[in-house]
Amino acid sequence: MAKKKTKFxxxxxxxxxxxxxxKCPGCGEWNKMVEEVEITGKQKRSFMHSDPATISxxxxxxxxxxxxxPRVKTQLxxxxxxxxxxxxxxxxxxIGGDPGIGKSTLLLQxxxxxxxxKSKVLYISGEESVKQTKLRAERLAVKEEELFIYSETNLQFIHTAIEQLSPSFVVIDSIQTIYHPEATSAPGSVSQVRECTAxxxxxxxxNGIAIFIVGHVTKEGSIAGPRLLEHMVDTVLYFEGERHHTYRILRAVKNRFGSTNEMGIFEMKEEGLTEVENPSEIFLEERSQGSSGSTVVASMEGTRPVLVEIQALISPSVFGNPRRMATGIDHNRVTLLMAVLEKRVGLLLQNQDAYLKVAGGVKLDEPAIDLAIAVSIASSFxxxxTNATDCLIGEVxxxxxxxxxxxxxxRVLEAAKLGFTRIILPANNIGGWKAPAGVEIIGVNTVNEALDLVFGQ
Structure with a gap:
């Protein structure tokens, strides 16, 4: 009998x-090499079998x-x-996300x-039994006749069930629990995830079937398994949010059929997830009045403008090296803007600790938030x-x-809809469009001009 070949x-x-x-030479991680039986040539051919009639x-x-x-729209x-x-x-x-964030709830809805x-949907759960899924469906008031539940982890059985039922949509919850019987490694390993996804x-x-796959995430927040998994699929979505808060954010990081900058906001309630149609109100509802270090910026998330609050706290440092911490904003962007304020505006920030945060848990990465960050830092210092009815837009x-x-x-229309009466933006953006009634539009060329306007100097 031939000896089985293994690899790590x-x-x-x-x-x-x-x-x-x-230590892995590829990613530098320690103690991640696992021994697996190498797949023979005959097994490889069985993985990649194709019907001759369907070869293009x-x-x-x-x-x-x-x-x-063609698009099939949901009610969300x-x-x-x-x-x-x-x-x-x-x-x-x-779809990836932290445990308990609501991935299964979203896909069941x-x-x-x-x-x-009247489209057949097959919901395959590898983590729950059929009765457990039924209990969750009753909590969400789901009673559709064309929704089929199947608890299985063997990919061959799943393939057979899909061929017999011929559904239009399939949900796999989750890919780390599914295994191919011809692969000798354990479910969730690199080989199993790669072969099952393929x-x-x-x-x-x-077959023209839309398949949704739930993926577990690592402690760093990335989807567990090989990076190849994200390259193979058409769309990668991340479901984000705090487990102890009700709001959830669905963000696209890869999409072959649309923009990768779109963001959807949901609220977790007892009856399931409900969509938030006006997220700007949610992000600004708890804003404190008359506090220093707070500004509002109109940021674009894909095709949607969203107003969010940027908070800054500047305090004298007690250490030799001042701290720079940012949540929801790139740390390097904060360091760069503080250097601009020190060099061009004359603010002595080299011995100050800086803590910045985007309220509501949103992550902003576009250059139009620069001016609001700079004004927040100056306001706290x-x-x-700042004026509660001011909105700042601009790249620095x-x-x-x-x-x-x-x-x-x-951006201006969204700010006007929420009651902002003065909007400070780049002077080169003025012209070619009509400002809303009752809103004062002021163009600035430098950060110094914007600070003079905000603080009335």
């Missing part, structure tokens, strides 16, 4: 080695007809927006809404509050200039 695979990045190593042939680019991908408008307008048949969607349109992708593309350059931003009209 890193469970973090998928790096393969003929011998065990304490090369086609000329000019002869290919392009049509708009926020979910449709993040996907790019709805669910695309034949797509493979990966979406499954019920899709099945309400098989599910083949099923989705050949001078201990002077290294020479202290305020540069133009995109979609300024949409």
């Amino acid at each position: 695979i890193c469970q973090s990045c998928g790096y393969e080695s003929a011998k065990w190593m304490g 042939k090369p086609a000329k680019l000019a002869a290919i007809e392009t049509i708009q991908e 408008k926020e979910f449709n927006r993040v996907l790019g307008g709805g669910v695309v048949p034949g797509s493979l969607v990966l 979406v499954s019920a809404q899709l099945s309400a349109n 098989e599910l992708m083949r099923i989705a593309k050949m 001078r201990d002077q509050p 350059g290294l020479t202290g200039e305020v540069r133009r931003v995109s979609r300024v009209e949409q």
Whole structure:
């Protein structure tokens, strides 16, 4: 009998080695190399079997007809927006998030809404029994006849069930519990996740079935398994939020059928997840009046303008090296803007600790928030509050200039809708559009001009 060949695979990045190593050369992680039996040539062919009748042939680019991908909309408008307008048949969607954040609840609600349109939906749970899923469905008031529940972890049995039922949508909860019987490694390993995802992708593309996959996350917040998993799927969504707070954010980090900048906001209630149609009000409802270090900025999240509060706390440092901490903002952006304020405005910040935060748990990474960050820092440093009806928009350059931003009209309309009466923005953005009634638009060229306006100097 031939001896089985083994290899060592890193469970973090998928790096393969003929011998065990304490530190993975691919990702640098320690004690992640696990021994697995190498798949033979015959087994590899069984993984990649194809029906000869379905094998495609090369086609000329000019002869290919392009049509708009059909979309299947759910009742959750926020979910449709993040996907790019709805669910695309034949797509493979990966949803990741912390334990208990609500991934299964979201997909069970979406499954019920899709099945309400007389479309068959197969919900496959590898973590819960059929009765447990039924109890959760009763809590969410889900009673659709076209929603089928299946508790199984064997991929071959799952494939058979899909062929027999012929559903339009399939939910896999979760990919780390599914295993291919021909792969010798344990469920959740790099080999199992890779092979199971490849098989599910083949099923989705050949049959036009939209498949949703739930992925576990590591303690660092990234999806567990090989990085290849995110490359294989069509869409990668992250479900974020604090377990002890009611608001959840669904964010797209990869989408072949839409924008990767879209964001959907939900609220977790006893009857399930409900969408938040006006997130700006949610982020600003607890804003304190008359406090220094607080400003409001109109940020674009995909095609939607969102008003959020930026808070700064500047205090004298008791250590040799002052601390710079930021939540929801890039740490390097804060350091850069503090250097601009010190050099161009004359604020002595080199011996000050700086703590910045975006209220509401939102992450902002666009340049239009620079001016609001700079004013927040100056407000806290001078201990002077800003006007509660001021909204600031603009990118700050290294020479202290305020540069133009995109979609300024949409930002201004959102600010006006929430009662802001004065909006400070780059001077180059003024013109070519009409300001709302009752709103004062002021253009500035430098950070010094903006600070003089805000603090009335």
